Amino acid sequence: MWCGTLGELTGFVYSLEAPLGLLSRPRSLPVTYSPSQFQRGLSFPKFLSQFGTEEQCLQEMFASRWPKGFICPECGGQEHCRLPRRGLYQCNVCHTQTSVTAGTIFHGTHLPLTSWFLAMHLLTCGKHSVSAMELKRQLGVTYETAWRMKQKILHVMLERENGRVLSGRVEVDDAYMGGERHDGTTGRGTTGKTPFLAAVQTTPDGDPDGRKVLYVKLTKVRNFKGRTVKTWAKRSLATASHVLTDGMTGFRCLRTVVKHHDRKVMPGGWRSAKHPAFAWVNTILGNLKGSLLGVCRWVSVKHLPRYLAEFQWRFNRRFDLSTILQRLLRAAVLTPPLPENLLVLAERSR
Numbered sequence: 001m002w003c004g005t006l007g008e009l010t011g012f013v014y015s016l017e018a019p020l021g022l023l024s025r026p027r028s029l030p031v032t033y034s035p036s037q038f039q040r041g042l043s044f045p046k047f048l049s050q051f052g053t054e055e056q057c058l059q060e061m062f063a064s065r066w067p068k069g070f071i072c073p074e075c076g077g078q079e080h081c082r083l084p085r086r087g088l089y090q091c092n093v094c095h096t097q098t099s100v101t102a103g104t105i106f107h108g109t110h111l112p113l114t115s116w117f118l119a120m121h122l123l124t125c126g127k128h129s130v131s132a133m134e135l136k137r138q139l140g141v142t143y144e145t146a147w148r149m150k151q152k153i154l155h156v157m158l159e160r161e162n163g164r165v166l167s168g169r170v171e172v173d174d175a176y177m178g179g180e181r182h183d184g185t186t187g188r189g190t191t192g193k194t195p196f197l198a199a200v201q202t203t204p205d206g207d208p209d210g211r212k213v214l215y216v217k218l219t220k221v222r223n224f225k226g227r228t229v230k231t232w233a234k235r236s237l238a239t240a241s242h243v244l245t246d247g248m249t250g251f252r253c254l255r256t257v258v259k260h261h262d263r264k265v266m267p268g269g270w271r272s273a274k275h276p277a278f279a280w281v282n283t284i285l286g287n288l289k290g291s292l293l294g295v296c297r298w299v300s301v302k303h304l305p306r307y308l309a310e311f312q313w314r315f316n317r318r319f320d321l322s323t324i325l326q327r328l329l330r331a332a333v334l335t336p337p338l339p340e341n342l343l344v345l346a347e348r349s350r
């Protein structure tokens with residue numbers, strides 16, 4: 001149920017400055033047992049037993065990067081030897097030396113792998129993220145190092161989720177991050193807020209167990225004009241989808257992208273948040289706001305795509321917490337290094 005005043009929500013404006021307490025599920029959704037909340041995750045003792053030493057982390061990263069055995073990045077050869085004192089692997093054919101982190105998001109790191117594993121564990125083991133300040137304390141590194149580690153891990157999540165395509169029944173809503181509700185400048189087209197699109201794939205209508213949310217996609221956009229929405233839809237929605245939106249003009253183009261577009265024109269304002277057709281997308285937006293507020297208190301606009309991707313990545317993998325660390329690791333070793341100039345650019349804009 002909504003715990004706060006619905007007047008503080010507009011259905012499309014979510015203010016980071018607004019108070020907490022608006023974040024539970026709406027009354028229109030039944031309160032049921034959630035298997036994802038009671039599943040076993042990777043406990044801290046188990047994490048330590050599996051990834052507590054540098055050698056354990058090295059073996060896990062090796063297996064994740066080369067699941068079918070070592071492959072030389074230069075010639076593709078598989079015969080190799082290990083140079084343990086230097087932490088390198090040497091190809092027996094072309095004698096190229098490489099490390100398990102070379103060419104991955106961990107490229108050039110001087111940190112122990114145990115620190116990276118612990119950072120990834122802390123960022124994935126709970127329902128919410130952890131701040132860079134918390135990472136600093138837990139890892140025993142400087143704040144700068146913790147911030148850069150977190151940005152790189154979030155970059156992995158962003159790269160992984162960029163290609164996600166939703167299908168079936170999809171609720172779509174326009175939303176803003178930041179801004180005030182009652183200052184007379186709220187709503188679509190206002191300044192000082194960052195627009196993003198929220199899409200939620202649910203089970204079909206008529207599901208005997210009730211409608212459930214399956215996947216989410218959160219995308220920062222330049223605006224909500226038809227051309228922008230259309231470009232986003234082509235990348236994010238399967239053509240056979242059944243998409244539900246409110247009556248915003250920018251959503252009209254969706255009928256040319258997807259097979260079924262149900263555009264519900266409503267009076268607007270906070271009433272749209274109560275419409276049962278948008279129950280899940282509004283719940284997700286409320287949970288997103290709570291998650292960001294609980295961890296960061298403040299989110300830079302330039303970093304918003306990474307923070308949206310982090311929420312999305314964790315949410316879309318919530319049914320298998322026991323392997324979530326390995327899945328992140330697999331994604332991380334497949335992600336090319338984040339160019340230093342992009343990371344520094346982001347760092348300077350904090």
Ligand SMILES: [Zn+2]
Nearest residue numbers: 072075091094
């Ligand atoms: Zn080689």
